[in-house]
Amino acid sequence: MLTIFKERKIVVSRLIAVLLSALLTVPLLSSCGGGSQKASVPPPVDDTISRTVSDRTTNQTEAKKGLSTGQKVALLAGAAGLYYLYNQHKxxxxxxxxxxxxxxxxxxxxxxxxxxxxxxxxxxxxxxxVPESEAQKYRQFQGYNGSSTGRDLTGLTSEPAPAI
Structure with a gap:
């Protein structure tokens, strides 16, 4: 009976040793391969929900600068407004x-x-x-003078952002 107890004690201690060894390798294995992520570019920040980027001061002064009392203006919103902003800053x-x-x-x-x-x-x-003469090139896009029809910005080509 004493030998059965000793054998069972050895089996249990071996089982605990294997379990502890496996638990000790988890942090080591989970940390492998993470070094390259720190060197890459961080993910995009989607802060469009809380605020919009507006060139209100720049755009209003540009629009006023070229406008006379009788000059027509177009309102660019949506895709047309975005493409206008892109072209102003590209x-x-x-x-x-x-x-x-x-x-x-x-x-x-x-x-x-x-x-x-x-x-x-x-x-x-x-x-x-925007002065209507300048806004003509955005006529085909959604948001030109309040239009809900037209194309969006998918499929337009641009130079890619620099790789960091």
Whole structure:
């Protein structure tokens, strides 16, 4: 009877040793391969829910600068407004909300902040007032003078954002 007790004690102690060894390898295995993620570009920040990027001061002064009392204006919102903002910022030299904008493959406009995170841009809900002569090139897009029909920004080509 004593030998059965000793054998059972050895089997239980071996089982506990194997279980503890397995538990000790979990942190080691879960930490493997994580180093490359730190060096990559952080994921995009979708802050379009809480705020919109608006060039209200820039756009209003641009629109007023070229407008006379009798000159017609067009209101660009939605895709037309976004494409207008993209075209105004696509060659900007700096980064950030007032810097260079990029057009994504999925038809959205974004900019990169100082930490190279992408931020989605939305056109102001009230639209952007633009002289009608300048707005003609946005006529085919949704949001031109309140139009709900027209094309969106998918399929437009753009230079890709720089790889970081």
């Amino acid at each position: 060659n900007a030299p700096q980064e950030g909300a007032q810097g260079k904008y990029y057009l994504s493959k999925n038809g959205r406009v974004y900019y990169r902040d100082a930490e190279h995170r992408a931020h989605w841009v939305t056109a102001p809900a009230e639209g952007i007032r």
